[in-house]
Amino acid sequence: MKVLYFSWLREKVGTAEEDLSPPEDVGTAGQLIAWLRTRGDNYADALADMATVRIAVNQEYVQLDHPVKAGDEVALFPPVTGG
Amino acid sequence: MKVLYFSWLREKVGTAEEDLSPPEDVGTAGQLIAWLRTRGDNYADALADMATVRIAVNQEYVQLDHPVKAGDEVALFPPVTGG
């Protein structure tokens, strides 16, 4: 599973992109985020407030209950500020 | 008094601009139009339906009760269709 981070989420986590193999009981975006938080203070800090985290799976916006699986591209980022 | 006509009002009256000296009892735009109608079928036809006539005195929109006097520039034209 490829996980991407953008904007200050990228800065806080400390990487733009990583290939991860979460445990088998990680089946949703919400479970993925819970697991990521356990990987270190940088993750816990970046993902502390879900009100400021948007999730895309395979380049489409999803909610926390959306399934994630091996081979997916999951992106985590703050609310967008373009335009 | 200078009287200007535009668009199909100009075509119906048959002139774009004329210098006129209405009788002394013509004191408002409405009275001017009533007097113009007596000047010939072309005027009567052009000014038959006041719903399609707009009036400007000295280049500002006015209503029928607006005063007109010697030296004024009075314009009569249909509803505008620019833009």
Next chain:
Amino acid sequence: MVVRVQEEDFDIGTELSSLTTGKHGIGGVCLFVGLVREMAGDETISSMTLEHYPGMTEKELIRIEDEARSRWNLEETLIIHRCGKLAPGDQIVMVAACSAHRGNAFEAARFLMDFLKTKAPFWKLEDTGKGSQWVDARDSDDTAAARWEKG
């Protein structure tokens, strides 16, 4: 604040950059450009002639801009309207409203167009295969302008 009535065509990019260059408080520009359509009902238009009332036209356009500037916080405004003979696809009119924020720019540009359509003394004569015909004013334009009347 720019108001022009002219026979010549205008270049949107040039007009816009002369309006905004060096004015770094502008965050958004809403522009509207009106073009001559080829069809009028079922008739194909070969050309269109725009008559106007020189003197009063400019005054009305300035009045419309003043009104927009009194209603919204605008950094710049522009109205250019062509007169004379035009062909399908030609540019007729351009309005622009520049503001710090996009909401003001959109609202003001639409206001400029709605008022211009009902107040600026221009008249369109369409040339079709069946001869020339003056364009009728539209009730929908009066309705659009009435939206902006203060309650």
Next chain:
Amino acid sequence: MVVRVQEEDFDIGTELSSLTTGKHGIGGVCLFVGLVREMAGDETISSMTLEHYPGMTEKELIRIEDEARSRWNLEETLIIHRCGKLAPGDQIVMVAACSAHRGNAFEAARFLMDFLKTKAPFWKLEDTGKGSQWVDARDSDDTAAARWEKG
């Protein structure tokens, strides 16, 4: 239908004419251009960097255009958004909606901007005298987008 994400600047006049040339059913074009403002609150901005999510950005922009075209009768639409480093006064984004009638063009262009602001994955980093700072999303943008939600 045009969607582009690019580092290079764009020329509004060129973009507009390539959008409308030969399409004589277009009566009105509403264009919005977003510019980098010099001030962010009390701070002067020296430059701004736009990060985005390549791939998803284009998909979201296409989705936004599709949605606009399903809601209004549009002859053409365009969205160009820049990425990378920009300076105050620089163009960030351009949207355009072309329609037979001006109401559709105004509504659709505003919809494109409102949705782009809340959906397209771009993030602004402002460089000021006090260092760099990511721009916060605005509640007013969410409110603007929510206006368009179908009841």
